Amino acid sequence: MKSIAVPTREQVSTANQALFDTLTKNIGTVPNLFAVYAHSENALGTYLVLSGAKTSLRPKEKEVVNLIVSQVNGCEYCLAAHTAISKMQGFTDDQIIEIRRGEITFDPKLDALVKVTKSIAENKGHADPQLVENFFTAGYNEGSLIDVVIVVGDKTITNYIFALTAVPIDFPAAPAI
Missing domain, CATH: 1.20.1290.10 (AhpD-like)
Incomplete structure (x- = not known):
């Protein structure tokens, strides 16, 4: 399978640029898998809300x-x-x-x-x-x-x-x- 390009900050929407900035501030980088979500206008933000949601699991x-x-x-x-x-x-x-x-x-x-x-x-x-x-x-x-x-x-x-x-x-x- 051909790899889908990992977009840079400059190649994504303003909303996704803000998410890239937050990820960089919080974890030091934007992992490639997260960056590829930014091909969609909404997927990265939606996913980050899900993955960061409160849970009873430690x-x-x-x-x-x-x-x-x-x-x-x-x-x-x-x-x-x-x-x-x-x-x-x-x-x-x-x-x-x-x-x-x-x-x-x-x-x-x-x-x-x-x-x-x-x-x-x-x-x-x-x-x-x-x-x-x-x-x-x-x-x-x-x-x-x-x-x-x-x-x-x-x-x-x-x-x-x-x-x-x-x-x-x-x-x-x-x-x-």
Whole structure:
């Protein structure tokens, strides 16, 4: 597939330029995948609202969801980005590999989360009922389950955008597993 060009700040609308400026101020750069959203007048702003929305999930839990969904969807860009972010959240390289494999030995609650999320992603929302029950038994509630699905949707959007655009990955590559 031919890569879609990553627009520069000068090539996007005034509204998207402001978002580029905010991203640069907050994280030091505009990741290529975010920049490609700016081909649309509204997509970048819409996506940033979704990805930054309040959630009952702790940052580490959100990264578990991001990693396993990206693994299921085979998104090299998001695996690279979320491996870097997961390290900033305190996960080790070995823990990140466990998360991506969908089998966590270092935290039983996160194990229930990764397993139900993997089932949700693989089965288009029709998760294994036993895994949903294990998720609740681990201490999550109905609101947590809804929040997991929102993050699954968020990550699926970025996974699909990368699959369609093949933008250059501007994070260190995630190790193969």
